[in-house]
Amino acid sequence: MHDVVMVGAGPAALTAAIYTTREDIDTLLVEKGVVGGLAAVTDVIDNYPGFSKGVHGLELAESLREQAERFGAKIELGEVSGVHDEGELKRLETTSGDILAKAVLITTGCDYKKTGVSGEEEYYARGVHFCATCDGAFYRDKRLVVIGGGNSALQESIFLTRYATHIDLLVRSNIKASDVLQKEIQPYLDNGKITVHLGVTPKEIVGDDNGVTKVIGTSSDGKDIDFNTDGVFIFIGLKPNTAFLKNSKVKLNEQGFVITDNNLETNVKGIFAAGDVRSGATMQIASASGEGATAALKIREYLEGRLHNPKVEQLEVTP
Amino acid sequence: MHDVVMVGAGPAALTAAIYTTREDIDTLLVEKGVVGGLAAVTDVIDNYPGFSKGVHGLELAESLREQAERFGAKIELGEVSGVHDEGELKRLETTSGDILAKAVLITTGCDYKKTGVSGEEEYYARGVHFCATCDGAFYRDKRLVVIGGGNSALQESIFLTRYATHIDLLVRSNIKASDVLQKEIQPYLDNGKITVHLGVTPKEIVGDDNGVTKVIGTSSDGKDIDFNTDGVFIFIGLKPNTAFLKNSKVKLNEQGFVITDNNLETNVKGIFAAGDVRSGATMQIASASGEGATAALKIREYLEGRLHNPKVEQLEVTP
Numbered sequence: 001m002h003d004v005v006m007v008g009a010g011p012a013a014l015t016a017a018i019y020t021t022r023e024d025i026d027t028l029l030v031e032k033g034v035v036g037g038l039a040a041v042t043d044v045i046d047n048y049p050g051f052s053k054g055v056h057g058l059e060l061a062e063s064l065r066e067q068a069e070r071f072g073a074k075i076e077l078g079e080v081s082g083v084h085d086e087g088e089l090k091r092l093e094t095t096s097g098d099i100l101a102k103a104v105l106i107t108t109g110c111d112y113k114k115t116g117v118s119g120e121e122e123y124y125a126r127g128v129h130f131c132a133t134c135d136g137a138f139y140r141d142k143r144l145v146v147i148g149g150g151n152s153a154l155q156e157s158i159f160l161t162r163y164a165t166h167i168d169l170l171v172r173s174n175i176k177a178s179d180v181l182q183k184e185i186q187p188y189l190d191n192g193k194i195t196v197h198l199g200v201t202p203k204e205i206v207g208d209d210n211g212v213t214k215v216i217g218t219s220s221d222g223k224d225i226d227f228n229t230d231g232v233f234i235f236i237g238l239k240p241n242t243a244f245l246k247n248s249k250v251k252l253n254e255q256g257f258v259i260t261d262n263n264l265e266t267n268v269k270g271i272f273a274a275g276d277v278r279s280g281a282t283m284q285i286a287s288a289s290g291e292g293a294t295a296a297l298k299i300r301e302y303l304e305g306r307l308h309n310p311k312v313e314q315l316e317v318t319p
Numbered sequence: 320m321h322d323v324v325m326v327g328a329g330p331a332a333l334t335a336a337i338y339t340t341r342e343d344i345d346t347l348l349v350e351k352g353v354v355g356g357l358a359a360v361t362d363v364i365d366n367y368p369g370f371s372k373g374v375h376g377l378e379l380a381e382s383l384r385e386q387a388e389r390f391g392a393k394i395e396l397g398e399v400s401g402v403h404d405e406g407e408l409k410r411l412e413t414t415s416g417d418i419l420a421k422a423v424l425i426t427t428g429c430d431y432k433k434t435g436v437s438g439e440e441e442y443y444a445r446g447v448h449f450c451a452t453c454d455g456a457f458y459r460d461k462r463l464v465v466i467g468g469g470n471s472a473l474q475e476s477i478f479l480t481r482y483a484t485h486i487d488l489l490v491r492s493n494i495k496a497s498d499v500l501q502k503e504i505q506p507y508l509d510n511g512k513i514t515v516h517l518g519v520t521p522k523e524i525v526g527d528d529n530g531v532t533k534v535i536g537t538s539s540d541g542k543d544i545d546f547n548t549d550g551v552f553i554f555i556g557l558k559p560n561t562a563f564l565k566n567s568k569v570k571l572n573e574q575g576f577v578i579t580d581n582n583l584e585t586n587v588k589g590i591f592a593a594g595d596v597r598s599g600a601t602m603q604i605a606s607a608s609g610e611g612a613t614a615a616l617k618i619r620e621y622l623e624g625r626l627h628n629p630k631v632e633q634l635e636v637t638p
Binding site: 051159 | 330333334337338341342343365366367368369370371372374379381382383385386389390452455456474478481499581599601603605606607608609610611612613616628
């Protein structure tokens with residue numbers, strides 16, 4: 001039995017745990033993969049506030065973990081396979097048995113869908129990227145390849161033109177984006193900043209010691225085409241890690257992200273969500289951490305019986 | 320004319336500026352006081368995520384400033400006295416003339432109300448505190464004085480009992496808190512963890528080189544009473560810095576905090592708010608920074624004409 005169990009141990013959970021444990025709230029984090037989440041496997045993070053020259057992802061992840069553990073957070077490796085609302089208590093099914101918790105924080109994040117081609121994993125963060133806001137600025141005055149044909153691919157290609165000299169957009173079949181975006185991208189096609197290649201399936205990402213050098217694509221008639229480039233951005237979708245919530249009462253949106261209210265609470269009282277797994281998430285570490293802090297304060301209010309008590313006014317009201 | 324003008328230069332604005340300027344959005348911050356806001360005048364910040372051993376407030380503030388300036392943020396000292404919505408453009412009246420902006424981010428923060436007694440300023444952050452979540456943990460097994468008689472004072476006194484051995488609660492007149500809180504505090508009065516002193520006005524905070532040693536209060540019959548203590552927490556209210564918005568169209572709540580929607584946008588299109596000035600703020604640096612990042616992404620969407628275009632789906636929807 002714990003006061004709060006956090007599912008996942010990325011920046012949102014670790015920040016929340018810094019807050020809860022510092023306040024002597026008994027906290028357990030259950031992580032099935034890497035402590036630190038996507039941040040831990042990112043090379044250099046340029047925009048996490050407070051590190052003026054940037055910070056290595058692993059370094060930030062380790063620092064967050066140390067900070068949470070310093071105040072008493074416990075981190076267990078294991079997988080949560082189900083969350084059951086039993087009123088006052090929540091029961092989590094895990095690989096090492098059931099865990100009971102008064103409150104639950106879901107911070108399982110979300111993964112970028114991958115193409116699975118050779119070189120994608122090898123050059124991850126060294127030329128292969130999944131987030132334009134995070135890594136676009138590393139490609140000032142460079143050439144880029146973008147893979148994808150949906151809204152994100154078009155949107156982020158337009159965005160990346162502020163850095164890149166030219167973008168080859170590889171689309172497996174046809175563009176499947178909104179009319180608005182198709183209209184918006186037109187001027188970039190007209191002035192040659194973006195070239196769209198329809199019917200091109202990525203086959204291999206090739207590089208050398210300095211990173212990516214080209215993408216080989218296969219055209220619809222089976223021919224291989226080389227696209228020389230300094231980097232590749234892949235936008236073929238996001239996959240929130242919420243399969244374990246399928247048989248729970250927690251409401252997900254159409255894409256599988258967890259729906260929360262202003263208090264970061266789900267539709268189930270006592271179950272909260274923060275970070276990339278949340279509907280409306282920005283996929284930014286700073287936002288995830290900020291939500292972790294906010295969620296921790298809301299969880300404290302919940303545990304103290306104040307969150308759902310309309311008679312207790314908000315703190316800011318008090319003179 | 321700027322793409323975005325941020326009013327204030329605390330953690331929320333500096334983080335937002337890291338994001339906007341890194342994306343070549345022309346950004347100006349106008350600050351009337353200290354760059355870094357309340358964070359800059361805080362001694363040690365124990366719970367800002369990413370600094371496992373804590374970080375000095377000034378150091379964090381400097382780091383945030385350097386990071387924002389590295390990407391091209393401009394910071395001007397000056398005071399914004401009015402914000403006018405002129406449709407596509409916003410006009411800001413400042414001490415050095417009018418500034419035009421396509422979007423505005425309000426991050427003026429909020430100040431803790433002060434008692435004004437001698438010693439309050441001298442021992443600030445060395446025994447005098449305004450935030451239990453931030454600094455309570457420094458008082459494990461120590462004695463505390465709490466000043467105030469409203470909801471916050473009661474709520475935070477109860478919270479501080481998890482650290483302090485004993486709390487003297489000094490109330491100038493009578494308790495003005497909700498029935499629920501008055502009921503909640505009763506067991507702590509019964510077991511002697513908290514002693515309430517009604518009709519006691521703080522007169523002086525006394526200390527030595529190591530910090531605060533006692534609070535002198537004046538009782539209603541004019542007698543001075545010494546309260547020996549290791550620290551003082553003052554909860555007599557919050558004052559959001561929104562006087563400059565009085566003649567604007569931006570909606571404030573009853574206490575003067577800025578009301579925002581899920582996109583951190585106010586009721587005026589193109590005017591956003593983040594951090595402590597926002598209704599619902601947690602008064603935590605991590606949350607303010609996180610909101611800054613989120614606001615920056617929303618401002619970008621606004622500048623690109625996407626935020627209010629229902630035809631463009633959310634990025635997370637795109638396959």
